[in-house]
Amino acid sequence: MPVRIRAGSWNVDTLTGKRYELVETLHKRKVDILCVQETRWKGRGAVKIMDYKLWFSGSRVARNGVGIFIGPPYNENVVDVSRRCDRIMSVRLVIQEVTYTIISAYAPHAGLGAAEKTLLGIVRRGCEDVPFGPSITYWGGSKWSYRNECRGVPGCPWGLWKTNAQLATFHSGGNSTQIDYLLLRKGDLRTCGDCKALTDLTCSSQHRLLVMDLVLRRRVTKSVRPVQPKILWKKLNGEKAETFKTLVVERLEAEVEMVSQDEADQMWTFLASTIREAAKEALGVAVGTSRGHRSDRESWWLSDEVQS
Known part of the structure; x- marks a missing residue:
């Protein structure tokens, strides 16, 4: 049976004082997996918030920080957590006997060179040892240096037509742009049903919640009969x-x-x-x-x- 999953990415500015509000939003919008950036939490660990579980990776000071929320029943199926630094981490979980990898990455502008401003630069430099699963890999990226003017053209690589509001993920001073992303491996694009920014949610942040609806099917492998010499x-x-x-x-x-x-x-x-x-x-x-x-x-x- 196919499993329907809603994955998302959200730069929350800070998790302090808003964790329960955020989980209630995840319930309301039926988000199963959420990559969060700029949590501003110190240290590394895991914490249960209502029926969701959050794995987070921070630094010694309250800056940057990434995390991954996983809701029931999937938070019981996590088999590995890799915290590379306060800007990138991954979680591996099993759904229908298939292992999936979710990566939350944050690429801030301040104090970094041009090469480090891109999400790919962060991965190459800081996450070469992150284990990638055999199937889908989700990336939650924030503040990438690429800019999209959001003119109503297909804003997703799957050819999904969206309005300007559904494409824009960041709003400030009357200006809108697209700087938050969910990336999916090319071989798994068929699992994506929809991808958009939710326009009515802010969570005290200038960033909007970006969600992707996926239909995961168990891969059927052809049985090979043993051949006798x-x-x-x-x-x-x-x-x-x-x-x-x-x-x-x-x-x-x-x-x-x-x-x-x-x-x-x-x-x-x-x-x-x-x-x-x-x-x-x-x-x-x-x-x-x-x-x-x-x-x-x-x-x-x-x-x-x-x-x-």
Whole structure:
């Protein structure tokens, strides 16, 4: 069964004094996973806020800081947390036996060079060891140096048409721009149903809540039937036929006393096993179907001479 998830990203300016207000908003908007930036919390840890759980990563002072909220029942399925620094962290959780990675990243402008202002620069420099899951990776990014004028063109890479208000994630002094992002791996774009900024929520911040609706389906892997090695009986001629005959005779002569004393069923099993092992050694084997071995198709050995 497909699972519907709403993931989001929000620069909250600070979490101090507004954590419960934020969780109530997540309930109202049915957000399951939220990456938050600029929490301004010190240290690293995890805390339960109502029925959500927050993993956070901060510094020694009350600046920057990132975190990831996960709601029920998914907050019980977290298997790994990686806190790289106060600007980037990741959480891995399991949904329907598939492991997903959520990354919360914050790229502030102040005090950083041009290369560090981009979200990709932050990842390359500070998060090379973050484990990426086998499927979807969400990135919550804030204050990226890219600017979008929000003219009503497809604002998402999935070709979703949005209004200017739904594209703009930051508002200040009567100006609007797009500086908060949710990134999805290219191979998983089919899981995205919608992505937009919610216009009626501020949480005492100039940034708006950016959400992405996803439909996660359990990936079905094709079962591969084990292929038994097949003896190349087609090579039973000439010198190889003589080698095969010699091997069979030698092995039977070595065990002739034991064979003569066994019952019929045991004798047949022994003889068949001896012949097969001698044939493998003298003629060789092929692993796979005849289509994969056009030069050594096993069915070719069934000639008139062999049948007779």
